[in-house]
Amino acid sequence: MGPHVVHGVRPLGGAVTDVIVEDGLITSVVAGGRAPADLPTLVDGAGHILLPGLVESHVHLDKTLFGLPWRSNTAGPTRYDRIANEQRLLADFQVPIAERAGPLIEHCIARGSLHFRSHVDVQALWGLRHVEAMLALRERFRGMATIELVAFPQAGMLISDGVAGLMREALEMGADVVGGIDPAGIDRDPIRHLETVFDLAERYRKAVDIHLHDPGDLGRWEIERIADMTEATGLAGRVTISHAYCLGAFPVADLAPLADRLAKLRISIMTCAPPHVTVPPVAWLRSRGVNVCSGSDGIRDAWSPMGSGDMLERAWLIALRYGWSKDEELAAAFDVVSAGGARALDIDKYGLEPGCHADFVLVPGENLAAAVIDRSPHRTVVGRGRVLARDGTFISV
């Protein structure tokens, strides 16, 4: 596609500029809104704030019940209850994944998410069915959104026969990331769990993303072991620890050596900033150089009806969770759902500069802080230079 202009936008709430887009890339950013008059218009920005595409760094698209009639949550209180409850529901579920996750991806794109890391259940109960469905769905959205798939052993890897083999197959089929879950709390053999995860990552040259709900000292000890193995396998910069509730259980002073190690190994911490559990000290981790990203986690699934798939709302929830209210704090919350995610997911050509992919969101508002507070639904979304949503509604393309 030849050059087109996004007229009159304010990058991150700054001064008005025109943005010229060609072949899916930002080719130039023209201060003062002075793009050549003969170029066709892609979007009339109307002075809206220009934001880079939001990054949904942790979601479970394959398990969503999005778009279906309301289903009362029937899960018991423990993590095991919830896993078993979901297995009962999804084992023979009649609505195909594409019909649930597809509309959900459109919903998320319409709210500005253009990059996703979706954990995909690999379970003995349904083998690679979820992986196959998500690989197909990724094709449907190619050229619109980046969708990374994690081979995720939700019900355990070692405790469930054949799951490590299924994970290997998932990676051979095209999954991008090796997942793991509570090496101690769920799999009950932390070292063998982590060795299996890192062996797969080394063998297939894949990234790692481990769900870690294990609390307090147990979780912290596991993070130390994840750091050991990241170092030993040369996977620095390719490892994410998701949730890491345990990091909220200590005074930050006690975490300094560990945080410095995470920073050095470029291990990202993913938090959804849930208000009902302890959470990693995000501002402090960032101040020590640790990258932090965020996600919606489950969206309308058997675990919970919560989760809206709106990463600008998530930035607001992060600010609420930590009691942030200053402009620089609201900007930090935005960074977590944008550049922080791009670092964790290693998104190529991310940003609003010439040479970056033309992936961005236009939001009305005064400045970046106000955009996070307002969470306006009136968003225009451009992915790889094409308009994908207007006024918060996905455009069928």
Place this chain on the structure above:
Amino acid sequence: MGPHVVHGVRPLGGAVTDVIVEDGLITSVVAGGRAPADLPTLVDGAGHILLPGLVESHVHLDKTLFGLPWRSNTAGPTRYDRIANEQRLLADFQVPIAERAGPLIEHCIARGSLHFRSHVDVQALWGLRHVEAMLALRERFRGMATIELVAFPQAGMLISDGVAGLMREALEMGADVVGGIDPAGIDRDPIRHLETVFDLAERYRKAVDIHLHDPGDLGRWEIERIADMTEATGLAGRVTISHAYCLGAFPVADLAPLADRLAKLRISIMTCAPPHVTVPPVAWLRSRGVNVCSGSDGIRDAWSPMGSGDMLERAWLIALRYGWSKDEELAAAFDVVSAGGARALDIDKYGLEPGCHADFVLVPGENLAAAVIDRSPHRTVVGRGRVLARDGTFISV
């Protein structure tokens, strides 16, 4: 106004009914949508959920900067810093309260709030200026919304010369509730603070609502003293303790005798369910018979840009804060922002039954739980039998 029909609504998400409204009251609820065909239509409900008017039990309307250009938060970290920062900003503020709080009340009404308890600053620095402005604004909204005003000594009562006298004047002018704030932490003389508050309440036959941020054992000790004085002054059923962070600092088993006392004295607990501090154990308190209500607290003011004035969103935030996801939990969150508020504020004729005021909100959705999760902005609001908002937009009347 003669009888009019609200056609085809589902009270709390139940079966479809017509609701007949006359002279600002609900006169009958007709199952199956069979209202007499000759009655004029007030609203075509389109199968939407009918909810009672939401109750904003704790807000600071007089201090809002709503509708003004973005103002970066410049407050220091402590409560004293914030009070001083706000005094600097508001002492000579050029935009009148009516021009800020008026549009904010309209905004809140359009989201379904029809009953407000607004704490109004009574300070030596500006005397009764805020009280006068809010009394006038209350007149402007009479017949649309119930607005209770609390004479609130934000900067302290005993530590600030003449404030107790100003509080007395505020009550004589028409304030409905005697406010208080951190009898120990701010006023530094808890017994004399509480005696002053309860003396005023007794003398003027007013309710009491005390901001209590004081933490842990200190706060709990103050709650015990509030209970003592409630009992001694015969003010059972007319006292609210706002925030009560301290109640989140103990295992619930340790709180049982105190909770039973709160229940017996019908002392309400108001929580905004903030995620960054300890919060009262809402589900447990309710299970012991303690009434709980909620509010937005500050909305876009010098304390914080947070606060949206949307009490359906607040129900969702309450559910998030406590990790609630089951239908009955989401219904409990809704109860806190509706009937719980009506009990705390002692709202007359509250509800959806014949004889109640025709104060309600129509929201699209499948059921009550889904309404809380979705927080649809497409709300129609009826106050005292008149349509006040359509599709989330206030109608100028």
